[in-house]
Amino acid sequence: MNYWLIKSEPFKYSWDQFLKDKSTFWDGVRNYTARNNLRAMKKGDLALFYHSNEGLCIVGIAKVIKEHYQDPTTDETAWLAVDFSLYKSLKKPVFLADIKKDELLKNMQLVKQSRLSVCAVTREEFDKVLLLGGM
DNA sequence: GCCAACGTTGGC
């Protein structure tokens, strides 16, 4: 079981929209590191859902329901999509500013490599985010 | 295979 963090600009796809949809597909990733992370995801893995640009906080958790397949938005076979279902909303969002203040979380890939849209998260980091999120 | 130039992302 692995843990991940997926970023979305609320402008493009928000947590609110995800709450309505109950499931979604993650496509359009055009970065090899992010692609490799998508490819490593297994059914049942959990992913923190982060709002970038606006919000700047982790708002909920998504669950992998379908492992990688050809990204339908391109013919290039290098790119993948993954399906997620709604898992849980955090009781309260965990802000980037708080993550940066936390001894354990300040080394998250999210902070260190801010441009990466699909990040790996350790078990310890995942648990701590849930704790800060009131879970 | 190196490296400069350029483009993109995302926090501030």
Added chain:
DNA sequence: GCCAACGTTGGC
């Protein structure tokens, strides 16, 4: 709107 960080491209 600016800028730092990083990825990609293309000339050599």
